[in-house]
Amino acid sequence: MGHPPPPPRKNPWARKKPRAPKPPAKKQAVENPRDKRDFSCPNCGADLRFDPAVSMMKCTHCEAEVEVPHVDDAAAHEEVGLRDRLASGVKMETVEIASLNCSTCGASVEFDPDEHSRLCPFCDSAIVADVTMQRSIVPQGLLPFAIEEKEAHAHMGDWLHARWFAPNGIRHNAASESFNGVYVPTWTYDAYTATAYTGKRGRRVRSGKTTTMRWTRVSGAVTGSFDDILVSGSQSVSVEFKDALAPWPLHALETYQTEFLAGFRAENHTIDLEEGYAESQIFMRAKIRDWIKADIGGDAQIITSADTRFSDETFKHVLLPVWITHYTLGNRRYRMSINGQTGKVFGQRPFSNLKLAAGALAGFLALALLGGMLSASFGPDMRPYQNIRLSP
Ligand SMILES: [Zn+2]
Ligand SMILES: [Zn+2]
Secondary structure, three states: OOOOOOOOOOOOOOOOOOOOOOOOOOOOOOOOHHHOOOOEOOOOOOEEEEEOOOOEEEEOOOOOEEOOOOOOOHHHHOOEEHHHHHHHOOOOOEEEEEEEEOOOOOOEEEOOOOOOOOEOOOOOOEOOOOOEEEEEEOOOEEOOOOOOHHHHHHHHHHHHHOOOOOOOOHHHHHOOOOOEEEEEEEEEEEEEEEEEEEEEEEEEEEEOOEEEEEEEEEEEEEEEEEEEEEEEOOOOOHHHHHHHOOOOOHHHOEEOOHHHHOOOEEEOOOOOHHHHHHHHHHHHHHHHHHHHHHHHOOOEEEEEEEEEEEEEEEEEEEEEEEEEEEEEEOOEEEEEEEEOOOOOEEEOOOOOHHHHHHHHHHHHHHHHHHHOOOEEOOOOOOOOOOOEEOOO
16 A cells, blocks of 8 residues: 555654665655655755745755645535434544554553654653554644744743742753654534523512522523534543633634644544544533523523524534643653643643642732632632632
8 A cells, every 4th residue: 555664663762763865766656645754855856844944844954845736625624413423323534544542541652763762752651662554633723833843942941941940050950852744533512502491580589687698490592603612533632622822813814734743743643533523512501500690690590401402503623733741840850731822821830739829829918909709719810610718
């Protein structure tokens, strides 16, 4: 078949080959252009890599620049009917890719014979595994890297510099960490929803010095639509995906071409279309509850039943660019991921209870001074989905 042969298994961790000019590459017959991963320089035959700085492929040896052939980006934005796809049982187009599976975090990453590190880009643990051929869905589109590794380093330095827990010198140490440019498989879902609900509306009634809540039964319907609800196609960076690295400028999606992948690695999906849809529905149902509460109005709301009909569901399967690295603090490693398009940083960080309490107290005092607020939250990059509440 036209697949490139799997890389040699003997020593997958061999150091980077010296960049000596290779003889001009033979014209390889490529059956499916979506399989093609290696591109050679028309000048000298050395490897071409996609360079985010110029949005072109660049020769690793002579620095010649080669344009990525322009393809209409309509395919990248095409919404595919979800019901039809699930009902018809039509399999999505897949491609076999030489991959490494991490037994620690479960990530499955494209194997790069030039990669000098034996560490999993996602969890930083050593991968002790053979290269296997993995079937991966061919995405319809991708968001190319727009931030180069150098910039990712700068963003990382700034992030650490601004953090209270980061000791002096960590910025210097972090400068020596190398980044992995990984394309993360992602599902996007759209849906129209109609929800019939029943519930209770509460109104505060004051009589003299006491206030009581008076409840009335209500029922009604809310409708709405969702556009591009993102669900990570893998578990490896799903936490970052939800809020921390968003927004993703999906209007800039390009039709999938392997030229964009040259020099980067694509992660294989481990969450399929249906599982991803179920996850997006959890998000949608939470949103719908907000709509219902707004519809009920009053001073308090109780939802007793909500019957939601989803329709016109569509999806896309795309790749999103993430720079991933780890930094050391104390004797632990923490992951840092950076949105490869926007440069937005999300770093894992240490949690010392004492420091956390001190920080929370300081935050509380500041807020108390400002407006007498009784709760303090450290914002999304502190600890996702968890607010720290203090009572006086
Ligand atoms: Zn060259
Ligand atoms: Zn891992």
